[in-house]
Amino acid sequence: MQSPDKVNKNTGLYEKRKVVFPKAVDGPFRRFKWLLMALTLGVYYITPWVRWDRGPYSPNQAVLIDLASRRFYMFGIEIWPQEFYFVAGLLIMAGVGLFLITSAVGRAWCGYACPQTVWTDLFQHVDRLVDGDRNAQLRLEAAPWGAQKIFKRALKWAIYLFIAFWTGGAWIMYFADAPTLVREFWSGQAAPVAYATVGVLTLTTFVLGGFMREQVCVYMCPWPRIQTAMLDEKSLIVTYKDWRGEPRGSVKKAEKNPGAVGDCIDCNGCVNVCPTGYDIRNGPDIKCITCALCIDECDKVMKQIGRPRGLIDYATLEDCELERAGNPPRPITKALFHTRTLIYTGIWAAIGFALLFALGTRSRIDIKVTKDRNPPYTVQSSGEIRNDYTVKLLNMEGRPRDMKVSIDGLPGGKFWTGDMPREKAGRELTVKVAADKLEPLRVYVVAPDGTKAQKFTFVLKAMDEEGAGDSSEARFDSPVEDEGEGQ
Amino acid sequence: MANKKIDEATGIETVGHEWDGIEELNNPLPRWWVWTTYLTIIFAIGYMIVYPAIPMLHSATAGVWNWSSRGQLADEMAEGAAKRKAATDAIAAMSVEDLVKDEKLMPLAIAGGAAAFRQNCVQCHGSGAAGGIGFPNLKDDDWLWGGNIKEIETTLQHGIRSPDDAATRTSLMPSFGKDGILTEAQVGDAASYVLSLSGSAPNDAAAQRGAAVFQANCVACHGTDAKGMRQFGAPNLTDKVWLYGGKREQVVGSITKAHAGVMPAWGKKLDPVTIKMLAAYVHSLGGGEDFTSAPAAPASGTDGNAKP
Numbered sequence: 180m181q182s183p184d185k186v187n188k189n190t191g192l193y194e195k196r197k198v199v200f201p202k203a204v205d206g207p208f209r210r211f212k213w214l215l216m217a218l219t220l221g222v223y224y225i226t227p228w229v230r231w232d233r234g235p236y237s238p239n240q241a242v243l244i245d246l247a248s249r250r251f252y253m254f255g256i257e258i259w260p261q262e263f264y265f266v267a268g269l270l271i272m273a274g275v276g277l278f279l280i281t282s283a284v285g286r287a288w289c290g291y292a293c294p295q296t297v298w299t300d301l302f303q304h305v306d307r308l309v310d311g312d313r314n315a316q317l318r319l320e321a322a323p324w325g326a327q328k329i330f331k332r333a334l335k336w337a338i339y340l341f342i343a344f345w346t347g348g349a350w351i352m353y354f355a356d357a358p359t360l361v362r363e364f365w366s367g368q369a370a371p372v373a374y375a376t377v378g379v380l381t382l383t384t385f386v387l388g389g390f391m392r393e394q395v396c397v398y399m400c401p402w403p404r405i406q407t408a409m410l411d412e413k414s415l416i417v418t419y420k421d422w423r424g425e426p427r428g429s430v431k432k433a434e435k436n437p438g439a440v441g442d443c444i445d446c447n448g449c450v451n452v453c454p455t456g457y458d459i460r461n462g463p464d465i466k467c468i469t470c471a472l473c474i475d476e477c478d479k480v481m482k483q484i485g486r487p488r489g490l491i492d493y494a495t496l497e498d499c500e501l502e503r504a505g506n507p508p509r510p511i512t513k514a515l516f517h518t519r520t521l522i523y524t525g526i527w528a529a530i531g532f533a534l535l536f537a538l539g540t541r542s543r544i545d546i547k548v549t550k551d552r553n554p555p556y557t558v559q560s561s562g563e564i565r566n567d568y569t570v571k572l573l574n575m576e577g578r579p580r581d582m583k584v585s586i587d588g589l590p591g592g593k594f595w596t597g598d599m600p601r602e603k604a605g606r607e608l609t610v611k612v613a614a615d616k617l618e619p620l621r622v623y624v625v626a627p628d629g630t631k632a633q634k635f636t637f638v639l640k641a642m643d644e645e646g647a648g649d650s651s652e653a654r655f656d657s658p659v660e661d662e663g664e665g666q
Numbered sequence: 667m668a669n670k671k672i673d674e675a676t677g678i679e680t681v682g683h684e685w686d687g688i689e690e691l692n693n694p695l696p697r698w699w700v701w702t703t704y705l706t707i708i709f710a711i712g713y714m715i716v717y718p719a720i721p722m723l724h725s726a727t728a729g730v731w732n733w734s735s736r737g738q739l740a741d742e743m744a745e746g747a748a749k750r751k752a753a754t755d756a757i758a759a760m761s762v763e764d765l766v767k768d769e770k771l772m773p774l775a776i777a778g779g780a781a782a783f784r785q786n787c788v789q790c791h792g793s794g795a796a797g798g799i800g801f802p803n804l805k806d807d808d809w810l811w812g813g814n815i816k817e818i819e820t821t822l823q824h825g826i827r828s829p830d831d832a833a834t835r836t837s838l839m840p841s842f843g844k845d846g847i848l849t850e851a852q853v854g855d856a857a858s859y860v861l862s863l864s865g866s867a868p869n870d871a872a873a874q875r876g877a878a879v880f881q882a883n884c885v886a887c888h889g890t891d892a893k894g895m896r897q898f899g900a901p902n903l904t905d906k907v908w909l910y911g912g913k914r915e916q917v918v919g920s921i922t923k924a925h926a927g928v929m930p931a932w933g934k935k936l937d938p939v940t941i942k943m944l945a946a947y948v949h950s951l952g953g954g955e956d957f958t959s960a961p962a963a964p965a966s967g968t969d970g971n972a973k974p
Contacts, residue, residue, distance in 0.1 A: 196698070394698070553796065557803060557953075559906070560907045562905075562906035597950060623952045
């Protein structure tokens with residue numbers, strides 16, 4: 180609660196940003212954050228350079244989004260555009276996973292893994308490297324512009340720009356063969372979209388990571404708003420245990436008056452280390468990304484003054500009520516496993532297994548038939564009836580395959596294709612389909628005069644040891660109506 | 667803004683309005699947000715200077731870049747033509763006889779022809795090229811004037827009975843009934859005979875009487891075997907494809923009052939490359955003939971297995 184004298188009397192159109200200068204901190208959560216930063220940045224920068232042998236007909240980059248040829252490669256998995264539901268499934272899993280994480284451990288995504296958090300953290304370390312820790316940063320900020328300040332700002336922003344550039348540079352590596360693209364990029368031969376993408380991402384990283392920082396979380400990001408609705412009394416959040424800490428008082432006061440003051444000595448350490456500049460003692464807030472750095476700092480202070488750790492700690496609101504009433508803390512598993520997390524885990528795993536099942540049973544050969552409807556049929560001079568089709572043969576394997584196309588049903592029917600003479604018409608045809616390619620065929624099917632409209636089947640079979648196949652039903656139209664199924 | 671006051675619970679000033687006891691806090695925006703708004707205003711001003719924006723009496727201001735959607739279309743069309751130039755130049759330099767054998771250029775020509783077809787030909791031949799009564803079906807294997815790519819090109823170039831082209835394909839079937847050359851009974855007999863040739867009607871007494879009528883009047887153009895003659899565009903009467911309908915009354919009508927369909931000479935309107943591409947497209951529709959196949963159509967008209 181703010182008292183009226185703290186109110187900004189200048190109710191203009193804007194609120195001046197209070198720049199945050201977080202203090203360096205060490206502790207188990209900070210070390211966990213280091214680990215995750217190394218992991219996430221490592222995955223981001225290194226992944227495009229991992230090679231994966233797919234034979235001579237496919238690219239050898241482990242993770243590649245090949246927009247030009249419309250292929251998505253992920254290690255041993257290759258996805259064609261019509262199989263994009265796998266990607267959709269992964270995105271749904273990511274969404275449900277986010278729900279799961281939120282219901283189990285609150286805003287862990289925000290605190291540890293969100294790119295905005297990771298890059299902001301990285302940039303804050305750059306601040307410390309160039310300007311020194313919090314106090315030095317504050318002094319430099321207040322200092323007038325002079326040679327030293329100009330030098331330090333220029334250096335810092337140059338490092339920002341360098342990081343930002345590599346962030347954008349790494350992004351485009353996912354969309355083309357990385358070594359080739361690097362060569363083309365520096366020799367000026369890469370596609371304009373590559374330079375534009377690097378430019379935009381450099382700019383956004385520079386601005387969002389270097390300057391906007393916690394403003395992105397507070398003003399721009401929708402996720403904190405959604406999370407507000409998802410957190411409940413069973414969610415782990417960073418909590419200041421006010422029943423233990425209040426009223427605040429110095430160590431000296433406590434020595435003079437034992438029992439009169441709480442454990443919080445009002446050292447402001449938790450506020451000083453907070454990357455968003457929030458005072459956790461005011462209770463949960465959109466500004467708290469639950470990075471737990473304040474826990475590290477508070478634990479350190481509590482150790483120094485010989486009080487038990489955990490004045491600020493991960494806790495659920497339910498546990499807080501219990502603890503406030505004097506009960507011992509419940510085991511952490513109680514907070515992690517409750518109905519909601521189990522349901523989310525179930526949904527998440529079900530989608531995952533469904534995707535794995537679909538992946539394991541999907542076919543790498545496909546035939547797709549599209550019938551010409553205008554006209555539905557053509558009468559030949561001999562009286563034979565011709566129907567035309569576009570038949571697409573899909574060879575999704577990384578090797579060329581001979582495939583046999585044949586027709587099943589349609590008595591007396593024969594077909595030929597656009598690139599062969601009609602005299603060679605027959606009921607089957609062998610086509611060589613290139614590796615990882617779609618072969619479209621113009622197919623003309625003729626049936627004797629008097630053939631009724633009916634259904635028949637195009638059958639496709641790979642002429643190799645596996646002998647995989649597929650079939651597709653097609654309609655044959657005729658001036659002679661069929662009895663049952665005609666329109 | 668009369669009732670500005672400090673809200674007690676939050677300590678923030680209200681905007682001064684009240685709706686049924688509900689008041690709004692005056693929480694200020696961050697400065698960068700305000701700047702963004704100013705930036706959009708500056709952008710809008712620049713946009714109005716550069717692009718057509720302010721409506722005047724007859725049109726809008728042109729803008730300093732002189733942009734127009736029409737101009738953009740012209741630029742894009744020119745760009746497309748420039749991209750196609752290599753292919754169209756190569757097609758222009760070769761004959762259709764060579765084009766049909768060119769595995770690389772033929773698909774391009776077919777695609778270009780398909781586009782030109784939709785623009786120029788669908789009005790009569792239909793968007794699926796299936797034609798209709800009086801307008802030939804271009805997908806079948808029956809050709810009045812020839813179905814190899816060269817003949818198709820000639821037909822396209824000069825048209826059929828096109829009054830403004832001296833080299834146009836032309837022929838005229840007499841109106842046997844209307845002009846009194848044959849009696850009504852003779853016309854009926856001739857129709858019976860013609861229909862019996864393709865098995866569409868029984869070979870009865872009328873048909874046999876009609877055979878005599880046919881031999882006396884029709885063989886000059888349609889041939890003694892009634893298989894037509896392409897130099898006159900005379901249709902093969904033994905097949906199952908009927909340009910003006912294969913029902914008895916339609917055939918009687920055609921003999922009584924002859925049809926003489928007209929196709930424009932497209933050489934006067936389209937450039938030679940487009941004509942070649944159109945020929946390629948029409949040739950590719952499933953009935954195109956090559957140069958070696960016999961000009962007369964199928965060996966036998968009725969058993970349904972004329973061609974293997």
